Structure formats: C-alpha cells, structure tokens
Amino acid sequence: MKTDKANAERLEYVIKAKASYRADARTKTWEEKVESIARMRRAAAVRKHHVA
Amino acid sequence: MKKALLALNSIKKSGVIDDYAIGGAIAASFYIEAVNTEDVDVFLFMSASENSVLLSLQPIYDALEKLGGRVEKEYIVIGDWPIQILPAYSPLVEEAVKQAVSVQYGNIETRIFSAEHLCAIALDTGRMKDFYRVASFIEQGKVDRLALQQLVKKYQLENKTKKVLNWSGDEN
Numbered sequence: 001m002k003t004d005k006a007n008a009e010r011l012e013y014v015i016k017a018k019a020s021y022r023a024d025a026r027t028k029t030w031e032e033k034v035e036s037i038a039r040m041r042r043a044a045a046v047r048k049h050h051v052a
Numbered sequence: 053m054k055k056a057l058l059a060l061n062s063i064k065k066s067g068v069i070d071d072y073a074i075g076g077a078i079a080a081s082f083y084i085e086a087v088n089t090e091d092v093d094v095f096l097f098m099s100a101s102e103n104s105v106l107l108s109l110q111p112i113y114d115a116l117e118k119l120g121g122r123v124e125k126e127y128i129v130i131g132d133w134p135i136q137i138l139p140a141y142s143p144l145v146e147e148a149v150k151q152a153v154s155v156q157y158g159n160i161e162t163r164i165f166s167a168e169h170l171c172a173i174a175l176d177t178g179r180m181k182d183f184y185r186v187a188s189f190i191e192q193g194k195v196d197r198l199a200l201q202q203l204v205k206k207y208q209l210e211n212k213t214k215k216v217l218n219w220s221g222d223e224n
Contacts, residue, residue, distance in 0.1 A: 021085040021086075022085060022192065024085055024086065025083075025084050025085035025086075025192060028086075030081065030082045030155070030157060031053075031157055031158050033081040033082075033085070033086040034053050034078060034081060034086070034157070036086045037077070037078070037081060037086045037087070037088060037089060038053070038132060038133075040086075040088040041088065041089075041090065044088060
C-alpha cells in the first residue's frame with residue numbers, strides 16, 4: 001500500500017518533469033529536440049542490452 | 053538525422069520519388085516536446101497506377117542503399133536513424149502528404165505534416181500515446197482547433213475525440 005507521502009512525492013516529480021518537457025518544447029530548436037530523441041533511443045538500447 | 057534528410061532530398065531531386073513528408077513523433081517534436089521513438093516515419097504519396105506497394109517501394113530502397121543506407125527488417129537505416137518508408141495508406145494521410153509544410157532542420161529543407169494533420173492521424177490511429185499527443189498539442193496551443201475540427205468532421209473521427217482529456221476544455 002503506497003503512503004500519501006509517497007504519492008505526493010511522485011506527483012511532485014511528475015509535475016516538475018512535465019514542466020521541464022514543456023520548457024524544452026518552448027526553448028529548444030527542432031534539431032535539439034531530435035538530438036534529445038536520439039539520446040533517448042540510445043539509452044533505451046543500452047537498457048534493453050542489459051536486460052537481455 | 054541530417055544524413056537521412058539529405059538522402060531523401062537527393063532521391064526526390066533525382067526523381068525516384070515525387071515528394072515525401074515526415075510524420076509521427078519526429079514531426080510532432082517540431083511543434084511540441086520530444087518523446088522517444090524508434091524510427092522516422094516518412095510518408096510518400098503513391099500514384100493509383102502502382103500495382104504493388106512492394107514493387108513500387110523497391111526502387112526507393114535501392115536508391116537509398118546507393119546513398120549509404122542499409123536495409124534492416126522493415127527499415128532502411130541512414131546514419132543513426134531507422135527510416136520507415138510508408139505509402140500514404142488512407143485519404144487522410146494522402147491529404148497530410150499533399151498539404152505538408154516546408155521546414156528547416158538546421159540548414160536542410162524538409163517537409164513535415166501540419167499540426168492539424170498530425171493530430172487527426174493520431175486520433176485515427178487511436179493508441180493511448182496518440183490521444184496524449186493530441187492533448188499536448190491542444191494544451192500547448194500548437195494546433196488550430198477550427199482546422200482540426202474540420203478534419204475530424206471530414207474523416208469522421210468524432211468518436212475518437214472523447215478519448216482526448218482536454219478536447220472540450222477551454223481553449224488557450
């Protein structure tokens with residue numbers, strides 16, 4: 001059973017992350033955002049490799 | 053990504069394809085925040101006279117291989133990016149390709165789907181992440197609601213809009 005404190009912390013994290021994504025959308029160029037997607041892809045590939 | 057765009061522009065210039073437009077998450081990231089994706093969706097308008105999608109795509113794959121691409125499963129990988137070449141598979145996607153907008157990636161010109169067509173296609177595709185994408189466009193004021201509403205009506209997507217949390221919310 002999750003505590004209210006854990007839920008509040010999780011909610012705070014999600015709100016901060018969402019605000020960060022929105023800020024990126026406003027301030028980054030398309031090229032920078034595509035580079036960011038490329039980094040996500042590489043990180044996902046590494047995770048997949050470690051799990052396999 | 054630049055290598056992929058240069059290769060696509062090259063096969064367009066040499067007449068292998070008439071034109072192309074980028075859709076999916078890569079195109080969406082032009083307008084809203086970046087989200088992870090495996091590939092670059094590149095849509096082509098295929099003429100009605102083509103008898104077979106497989107036959108008609110082969111010259112495109114051949115041309116891209118000559119430019120350094122390598123075929124892996126359903127993709128052709130150029131530089132670091134898997135490219136999925138997709139024929140326009142519905143009237144909505146055909147319209148999206150025809151009405152795509154020209155944009156710059158760095159100093160390279162390319163074409164991407166309009167925000168309204170990206171949202172309409174997302175509604176049509178109908179996965180949870182697609183509805184979330186539409187909600188993001190709306191929340192960030194990146195889509196013309198009237199133009200999107202017209203596409204929704206034209207392509208009978210009204211039922212899908214119920215899955216978008218902020219569809220009926222106040223417009224910003």
